[in-house]
Amino acid sequence: MFLIGSGIKANAQKLKFLIPDEAIVQYAGSIGYFSVGAGYxxxxxxxxxxxxxxxxxxxxxxxELNIATVKLSYKPWVVKLKEWGTLYPFNPGFFASYTFHKDLSLFFPSGQYPNDYYYWSEAIRPHLSFSTELELKPPKALTNVGVRALGLYIETNTNDFYLINYLQNMKTLTIDDIFQLGLGLRVKF
Structure with missing residues (x-):
């Protein structure tokens, strides 16, 4: 029995990396009117x-749209704000989203258009993003339940389609026509 118990504990330790470091909620920002997520x-x-x-x-x-997104970002600069918080002023990132909808497909139907007429996917959008995050020390009531920090962030992004259209129509479109804005909260464990 001891061997079985120690084997289960060892396997659980190996799978610990699957447990997220943060829970995320976001309003807008090209990944849904509202989104929820887990981060590492x-x-x-x-x-x-x-x-x-x-x-x-x-x-x-x-x-009605359902969107799955994978985001990758980096925080190159850190500004300590006394003991109560940290500011990450400029965080570049990349993300890809997939929109599930009956009218959007991964590829355009073959035979409907000449080969290579459309070079993008209807459902997948790669994005470039930039964010600013303010990380706050949580109240004691939250630290008692395992919350390490709260992160409030604002993120702007553009995708391949918007960027190409802007570069082809610079006389008509402005740079703010192609960027979207999102607001979010990270609960860090």
């Missing part, structure tokens, strides 16, 4: 982030 700190210095989101757009906000 991926570098030893805790400046890299890998996050997985599920986003939803309701029917009355532009058509």
């Amino acid at each position: 700190e991926i570098f030893g210095n805790k400046r890299g982030n890998l996050a997985f989101h599920y986003g939803y757009v309701p029917e009355n906000k532009g058509g």
Whole structure:
């Protein structure tokens, strides 16, 4: 019995990396009207982030959409704000989103258009993003239940389609036409 118990404990320790380091909620920002996610700190210095989101757009906000997103970002600069917080002023990132919808497919149907007429996917969008995050020390009530920090962030992003259209139509589009904005909260464990 001891061997079985120690074997289970050893396997649980090996799978510990699957437990997220943070829970995330985000409003807007190209990944849904509202999204929820889980994130992982991926570098030893805790400046890299890998996050997985599920986003939803309701029917009355532009058509019902379900969106899955994978985000990768890095925090190159850190500004300590006394003992109560930390500011990460400029965090570049990349993310890819997939929109689940009956009218959007991974590839355009063959035979409908000449080969290479459309060079992008209808459902997948790669994005470049930039964010600013304010990480706050949580109240004692939250630290007692395992919350290490709260992160409030604002993120702007653009995707391949918007960027190409901007470069081809610079006389008509402005740079703010191609960027989207999102606001979010990270609960860090």
